[in-house]
Structures are given as structure tokens and as C-alpha cells.
Amino acid sequence: MRAAYAALAGILLVTGCGGGDAPEQAQAPQSGDLTVTPDADGVQAVTLVTQDNFRFVPAEFTVVPGRVRVTVDNPSSNVHNLRYDEGGPDEEIRVVRPGQEESIDFTVSTPGEYAFVCTFHSQFDQRGTMIVLPDGG
Ligand SMILES: [Cu+2]
Numbered sequence: 735m736r737a738a739y740a741a742l743a744g745i746l747l748v749t750g751c752g753g754g755d756a757p758e759q760a761q762a763p764q765s766g767d768l769t770v771t772p773d774a775d776g777v778q779a780v781t782l783v784t785q786d787n788f789r790f791v792p793a794e795f796t797v798v799p800g801r802v803r804v805t806v807d808n809p810s811s812n813v814h815n816l817r818y819d820e821g822g823p824d825e826e827i828r829v830v831r832p833g834q835e836e837s838i839d840f841t842v843s844t845p846g847e848y849a850f851v852c853t854f855h856s857q858f859d860q861r862g863t864m865i866v867l868p869d870g871g
Pocket residue numbers: 784788812813814815852853854855860
């Protein structure tokens with residue numbers, strides 16, 4: 735459990751704008767849209783957290799054509815993964831063990847909606863969507 739809390743705390747620090755002791759940044763979007771801003775390297779990085787409720791949080795995020803990094807952070811007690819449906823990026827995260835996180839990098843070019851799933855928990859509808867908007871739109 736301690737490792738899981740540490741991992742979660744790390745994420746909160748990353749997303750918390752370095753504002754000292756920001757309380758409960760866990761107000762992060764629970765399901766809605768998250769527009770991803772490129773980092774200094776031009777990579778649109780997004781972290782999806784998987785708790786024990788078999789959901790990706792956020793379950794939806796928006797990027798533009800370019801480089802994308804998807805990280806699955808797993809503070810839960812289950813094993814999760816992430817795979818895009820047919821027609822999406824070929825890259826997949828095969829397994830993320832409890833207390834671990836794993837990332838994939840890929841490039842998107844075609845606007846559209848790309849669904850992904852945790853194949854271990856598709857029966858619980860652990861799914862999400864990456865929306866690729868037209869560049870400059
Ligand atoms: Cu899962």
C-alpha cells in the first residue's frame with residue numbers, strides 16, 4: 735500500500751503546479767474531457783489513473799496530431815493494461831502491476847476518436863477514448 739500511495743503522491747505533485755501543499759488535487763476530472771498540453775519536448779503527455787473501480791481517470795482526453803505519451807498509473811490492487819481498438823495506435827501497455835506505472839509513446843496524425851480498453855476488465859467496461867482534433871482547430 736505504501737508504494738501505491740507514494741506513486742499517487744508523485745502524480746499529484748506532477749499535476750499540482752508545485753503549489754506547496756495543495757490539498758486533494760484528486761479533484762482531477764472523473765470522466766470528462768481533458769485537453770492535453772504539449773510539454774517542453776512537444777510531447778502531449780497524459781496520465782490515466784486506474785483505481786479498483788475499473789475505470790480510467792480521465793476516461794477521455796483530447797490531443798492534436800503529433801507525439802503522444804500515454805501513461806497508466808496503477809495505485810489499485812489489480813493488474814491493468816491498455817490497448818487501442820482496431821484502427822488505433824499499435825502501441826499497447828501489456829501490463830501494469832499494482833503500484834506501478836507504464837507508458838507508451840506514439841504519433842497520431844488522423845483526427846478522430848480512438849477507443850482503448852483494459853483487456854483484463856473489458857467485462858467491467860474499463861474503457862476510454864482518445865480524441866484527436868484537427869491541427870490548429
Ligand atoms: Cu483493468
